[in-house]
Amino acid sequence: MTMTPTTPVPPSTQATSAASTTPVFSVEGLWKVFGPKSERVPLDPELAALPAAELRSRTGCTAAVRDVSFDVRKGEVFVVMGLSGSGKSTLVRCLTRLIEPTAGAIAVDGEDVRAMDRTRLRELRRHRAAMVFQHFGLLPHRTVLDNVAYGLEIQGVGKAERRERARAVVAKVGLEGMEHRRPGQLSGGQRQRVGLARALAVDPEVLLFDEPFSALDPLIRRDMQEEVIRLHREEGRTMVFITHDLSEALKLGDRIALMRDGRVVQLGTPEEIVGSPADDYVREFVRDVPREQVLTVRTAMRAATASEAGHGPAVAPDATVSEAIEAVARAGTPARVMDRGRCLGVVDPAALLGVVAGTAPGAATGAEPRKEAV
Numbered sequence: 001m002t003m004t005p006t007t008p009v010p011p012s013t014q015a016t017s018a019a020s021t022t023p024v025f026s027v028e029g030l031w032k033v034f035g036p037k038s039e040r041v042p043l044d045p046e047l048a049a050l051p052a053a054e055l056r057s058r059t060g061c062t063a064a065v066r067d068v069s070f071d072v073r074k075g076e077v078f079v080v081m082g083l084s085g086s087g088k089s090t091l092v093r094c095l096t097r098l099i100e101p102t103a104g105a106i107a108v109d110g111e112d113v114r115a116m117d118r119t120r121l122r123e124l125r126r127h128r129a130a131m132v133f134q135h136f137g138l139l140p141h142r143t144v145l146d147n148v149a150y151g152l153e154i155q156g157v158g159k160a161e162r163r164e165r166a167r168a169v170v171a172k173v174g175l176e177g178m179e180h181r182r183p184g185q186l187s188g189g190q191r192q193r194v195g196l197a198r199a200l201a202v203d204p205e206v207l208l209f210d211e212p213f214s215a216l217d218p219l220i221r222r223d224m225q226e227e228v229i230r231l232h233r234e235e236g237r238t239m240v241f242i243t244h245d246l247s248e249a250l251k252l253g254d255r256i257a258l259m260r261d262g263r264v265v266q267l268g269t270p271e272e273i274v275g276s277p278a279d280d281y282v283r284e285f286v287r288d289v290p291r292e293q294v295l296t297v298r299t300a301m302r303a304a305t306a307s308e309a310g311h312g313p314a315v316a317p318d319a320t321v322s323e324a325i326e327a328v329a330r331a332g333t334p335a336r337v338m339d340r341g342r343c344l345g346v347v348d349p350a351a352l353l354g355v356v357a358g359t360a361p362g363a364a365t366g367a368e369p370r371k372e373a374v
């Protein structure tokens with residue numbers, strides 16, 4: 001596009017469009033096979049195609065990650081979800097080579113991770129991609145502040161500066177006043193906040209969360225989920241989040257990679273996964289999700305007649321069906337889907353109910369999944 005001097009592109013737009021084209025992580029044809037002579041499995045089409053049990057009995061190998069490709073975009077929360085044993089942890093550990101991949105390519109900001117030497121890898125793990133673990137990994141004899149400052153200490157940051165930075169992130173995760181406690185004097189949720197603060201202290205480009213909240217009780221877990229959403233909203237940091245919990249994935253994820261037996265069976269937004277499951281497995285997985293809380297009004301929208309376009313309550317295009325139901329119920333008329341003053345269409349009670357019932361077009365269970373660039 002040719003730009004005339006009179007129509008400059010605002011700097012914020014330039015930054016966003018450039019950023020959105022550079023993936024933080026780019027994964028292509030990734031395999032991780034555990035067991036003897038594991039390298040031969042991805043190379044041999046016959047072995048590569050075997051179901052898990054048969055592969056194990058024929059070769060003694062387990063293919064934890066099988067031919068997986070995806071990009072993690074800058075600023076998104078990318079969730080890796082699947083049942084226990086589906087390969088989530090192995091996949092995410094391969095990103096920084098905490099587990100060595102068997103085959104495939106991984107790039108971070110365009111740099112080949114598999115070609116990195118030890119120094120570069122250490123730099124990747126310490127500065128660029130910090131991990132938050134389920135079991136906190138806190139040092140029991142150190143205070144909250146010193147635990148948080150630990151990552152900075154490893155980096156060689158001076159004492160005064162690391163204490164100052166640690167103090168700031170401790171406040172950010174809501175632990176002000178607890179700086180001098182030891183981990184044993186904290187609740188599970190507070191310990192997880194320390195783990196989060198420690199990862200944040202090194203100001204990484206991307207945070208990798210390995211089921212960080214699965215040991216927490218439901219109320220504290222919800223608090224922590226909200227904390228992550230808040231931090232993400234405030235900082236826009238890229239996050240990769242492993243969970244086996246579908247509602248957590250739907251709540252946190254901009255996009256979700258759903259894994260089964262080492263493969264990504266669907267990659268898409270929560271709305272795509274719930275509205276257009278790729279196969280019977282995904283359909284079964286999302287069967288009990290309250291669709292109206294995930295699907296947006298776009299699913300139920302139709303063209304407005306001339307009279308409808310002029311009045312009625314307004315909802316945004318990314319409003320959920322549930323929000324539109326409330327607006328329609330209050331007004332007693334269809335709601336208009338408005339985008340910057342323009343009426344895109346309307347949603348009426350029949351269409352909204354159709355989404356809830358799972359009979360609306362586009363929400364149909366057999367619908368084709370929308371194609372995602374993976």
Ligand SMILES: Nc1ncnc2c1ncn2[C@@H]1O[C@H](COP(=O)(O)OP(=O)(O)OP(=O)(O)O)[C@@H](O)[C@H]1O
Pocket residue numbers: 034035062063064082083084085086087088089090091244
């Ligand atoms: N070091 C290992 N040696 C052999 N097999 C392994 C090893 N680590 C993982 N596996 C196997 O690889 C598969 C994927 O394991 P992984 O831990 O990645 O799954 P997960 O989805 O993270 O499970 P969970 O939710 O239970 O943590 C499983 O079948 C597991 O038994």
